[in-house]
Amino acid sequence: MEAFFQENRDSYIKQVATFQPSQDQAQCAGCESGEEDTSIGVRVRPLLPNEIEDSEVVGISVRPEAGYADVHELRRKINGQPTLNSSSFRLDKVYGPDRTSEDVYHGLVAPLVPWAWGGGISTLFAYGQTGSGKTYSVSELERLAAAELMNGNLEGNRDVYICAFELVGKEAFDLLNDRRKIVVMEDAFGESQLVGAVEEKPSTAEELLSHIERSMSFRKTAPTSKNDRSSRSHAVCRIRIANKDVIDAPDGQLFLVDLAGSEVDRDIKEHSRDRMMETRDINVSLSTLKDCIRGRAMWNMTDGVAANKRAMNVHVPFRSSVLTKVLKHVFDVKGDRYCKTTVLACVKPNAADAGPSKNTLRYAELLRVPVPKIKPASYNVNIPSTWSHHALMEWIERNSGSPTISSSLLAPTENGTQLCKLPKGEFVSRCLKTPNVSPEHARAFYDKLWRLHIDSRTARSATPSEVSSAIASEDKASPKPNVPFQERLQPGMIVRVKRRLRTDFVQHAMILCPEGAFEKDAVNREEMMGKKRYVCAQIFGAVMADAYNLAMEAKKVIAAEDMEAEVSMEWDAPTRYWFMTI
Numbered sequence: 001m002e003a004f005f006q007e008n009r010d011s012y013i014k015q016v017a018t019f020q021p022s023q024d025q026a027q028c029a030g031c032e033s034g035e036e037d038t039s040i041g042v043r044v045r046p047l048l049p050n051e052i053e054d055s056e057v058v059g060i061s062v063r064p065e066a067g068y069a070d071v072h073e074l075r076r077k078i079n080g081q082p083t084l085n086s087s088s089f090r091l092d093k094v095y096g097p098d099r100t101s102e103d104v105y106h107g108l109v110a111p112l113v114p115w116a117w118g119g120g121i122s123t124l125f126a127y128g129q130t131g132s133g134k135t136y137s138v139s140e141l142e143r144l145a146a147a148e149l150m151n152g153n154l155e156g157n158r159d160v161y162i163c164a165f166e167l168v169g170k171e172a173f174d175l176l177n178d179r180r181k182i183v184v185m186e187d188a189f190g191e192s193q194l195v196g197a198v199e200e201k202p203s204t205a206e207e208l209l210s211h212i213e214r215s216m217s218f219r220k221t222a223p224t225s226k227n228d229r230s231s232r233s234h235a236v237c238r239i240r241i242a243n244k245d246v247i248d249a250p251d252g253q254l255f256l257v258d259l260a261g262s263e264v265d266r267d268i269k270e271h272s273r274d275r276m277m278e279t280r281d282i283n284v285s286l287s288t289l290k291d292c293i294r295g296r297a298m299w300n301m302t303d304g305v306a307a308n309k310r311a312m313n314v315h316v317p318f319r320s321s322v323l324t325k326v327l328k329h330v331f332d333v334k335g336d337r338y339c340k341t342t343v344l345a346c347v348k349p350n351a352a353d354a355g356p357s358k359n360t361l362r363y364a365e366l367l368r369v370p371v372p373k374i375k376p377a378s379y380n381v382n383i384p385s386t387w388s389h390h391a392l393m394e395w396i397e398r399n400s401g402s403p404t405i406s407s408s409l410l411a412p413t414e415n416g417t418q419l420c421k422l423p424k425g426e427f428v429s430r431c432l433k434t435p436n437v438s439p440e441h442a443r444a445f446y447d448k449l450w451r452l453h454i455d456s457r458t459a460r461s462a463t464p465s466e467v468s469s470a471i472a473s474e475d476k477a478s479p480k481p482n483v484p485f486q487e488r489l490q491p492g493m494i495v496r497v498k499r500r501l502r503t504d505f506v507q508h509a510m511i512l513c514p515e516g517a518f519e520k521d522a523v524n525r526e527e528m529m530g531k532k533r534y535v536c537a538q539i540f541g542a543v544m545a546d547a548y549n550l551a552m553e554a555k556k557v558i559a560a561e562d563m564e565a566e567v568s569m570e571w572d573a574p575t576r577y578w579f580m581t582i
C-alpha cells in the first residue's frame with residue numbers, strides 16, 4: 001500500500017486540495033448543537049519539522065465554520081485506479097494546524113474556569129493517538145487556565161490548591177511528591193479520596209505553573225513507534241478552589257486530564273509483554289471513559305428524570321476503571337452537582353495516520369450527544385425548568401423573603417434551568433450582593449429553589465393536583481403572626497433556644513408537650529414553678545450544610561423563657577433531613 005501511495009502521491013494531494021463535501025453536510029452548519037454541558041472539539045496539529053523533512057503528506061482537512069474534520073484515504077479501485085475515500089466527522093469545535101492554543105482555550109476551554117471558580121466541577125480531557133499533541137495542548141491550556149484563575153479578574157475571595165497525580169494501570173502516583181504511591185479510596189460518603197496525595201497552595205499564577213511543570217517532569221514516558229517521549233499514563237491535575245466568602249459552599253474543582261496515547265495494533269507489534277499489557281490497560285480505560293462521558297451527557301440531557309424511559313436505559317460504568325473512579329463525581333448520576341466537561345480530541349495531520357485519526361474522530365463523534373428536538377415544556381409555576389428569564393425574575397422578587405434578593409444581581413441572564421444548575425457557592429455569592437442579605441438567608445433561598453426543583457423532578461409523574469398541594473404547603477404563612485411568640489408555643493413548633501443554653505450542635509428543638517403532661521398534677525406543678533416548661537426533642541446539625549436531624553430520643557426540658565423565636569423547617573423526604581425555610 002505504501003508503494004501504491006507513493007506512486008499516486010501527487011494525484012492524492014490534488015484531490016485533497018479540491019475536496020468538496022456533500023451538499024447536506026455543507027448545509028448542516030450550526031443546525032445541531034451538542035449537549036450544552038459537554039463540548040467536544042478536535043485539534044489537528046501541524047506537520048513537525050522532521051515530518052516535513054521526510055516529505056510526509058497532509059491527509060486531514062478542516063471546515064471549522066461547518067464543524068467538520070475530513071480524513072482522506074487513498075483507496076485502490078477494483079480496476080487498480082486510485083480513488084479518494086473521505087470520511088467526515090462532525091464536532092462542536094474544530095481547530096486546524098494554523099490555530100493557536102489561545103484559540104483553543106478561548107473557543108473551547110475558557111467556560112470551565114469560571115464554572116469551577118463559582119463552585120462547580122469542570123473537567124478537560126485530551127485524548128488521541130500517541131504523538132498527536134495531547135501533552136503539548138494540555139500544558140498550554142493549563143498555562144492559560146492558571147493565568148485566568150490567578151490574575152484577579154474573577155470575582156470573590158478564593159483559595160486555590162493543586163494536586164497532580166498519574167494513573168498507571170490500577171495504581172496512582174503523586175506527581176508533586178517524587179511519584180510516591182497514593183491510594184484511591186471511596187470514603188463513607190461515597191466520595192473518591194486520594195489518600196496520601198500532597199496538595200500545594202499557590203498564591204500566584206507563576207507558583208501554580210511551577211507546580212504544574214514540576215508534576216510534568218515526573219510523568220512516566222517511554223518511546224513508542226510514533227513518539228520518542230510518549231506518556232504511558234493518564235496525568236490528572238486537580239485544581240481545587242475554596243470559596244472564602246461562603247465557607248460551607250462545596251469547593252469548585254477543575255480537572256485537567258492528559259490521557260495516555262492510544263496505539264493501534266500495528267504499532268504495538270514490537271512491544272514486550274509488559275508494554276502490551278500496559279497498552280491494553282490504556283485502551284480499556286479509554287473505552288470505559290467514553291461510555292461514562294456519553295452516559296453522563298445523556299443523563300444530563302434527560303434532566304435526571306428517572307421516569308423518562310431514556311434515562312432508565314443510561315448506564316454510567318464509572319467503577320470499571322481507576323481513571324473514572326477518581327473522577328466519580330463527574331460521572332455519578334446520583335451526585336447533585338452539575339458538571340461541565342470538555343473533550344479535546346487531538347489528531348496528527350499525516351496521511352499515513354489516517355486510520356488512527358479516523359478512530360480518534362469516531363470516538364469523539366460518539367461522545368457528542370445531539371440534543372433531541374423536543375418541544376419546550378410550557379410554563380408551570382411549580383417547575384423551575386419551565387421558567388423563562390422573565391418568569392424567574394418575578395419568582396425571585398416574590399419568594400426571596402425580606403429583604404428581597406435582587407433578581408438582576410442573582411440571575412442577570414439566566415432562565416430557571418440555568419439558575420438551578422448554578423453551583424451553591426456562586427448562587428450564595430450573588431445573593432450576598434444585595435445589601436443586608438445574610439449568608440443564612442441566601443442559603444435558605446438556595447435550598448428553597450433547589451427543593452422546588454427536586455420536587456418538580458420527582459413529582460412529574462404525579463398528578464398536577466398532588467404536585468401543587470405539596471408545594472403550596474411549603475409557602476404557608478405563619479397562622480397567627482400577631483400573637484406574641486411565647487403565647488403561640490404549642491406541640492410541633494420548632495424553636496430556636498437562647499444562646500446560653502446552646503451546645504455546639506443544639507440550637508433548635510421541637511416542642512413535644514408541656515412538662516409533666518402525663519402526670520395528674522401537671523397544671524399545679526406549672527403554676528407552682530411559675531413558668532412554662534416543655535419537653536422538647538433536640539435538633540442537631542447534620543453533615544450536609546443547612547440540614548438538620550430531629551432526634552426524638554434526645555429529649556430535654558426547656559423553659560419557655562429560654563426559647564427566643566419560632567423557626568420554620570421542612571421535612572425533605574428524599575434526603576431525610578429537615579431544612580430551614582425562609
Ligand SMILES: Nc1ncnc2c1ncn2[C@@H]1O[C@H](COP(=O)(O)OP(=O)(O)OP(=O)(O)O)[C@@H](O)[C@H]1O
Nearest residue numbers: 045046130131132133134135136227230231260261
Ligand atoms: N499544535 C502543535 N504545534 C506544534 N507542535 C506540536 C503541536 N502539537 C504537538 N506538537 C509537537 O508534537 C510532538 C508530540 O506531541 P505530544 O508529546 O504532545 O504528543 P502526545 O499526544 O502527548 O503523545 P503521547 O500520547 O505519546 O504522550 C511534540 O514534539 C510536540 O511539541
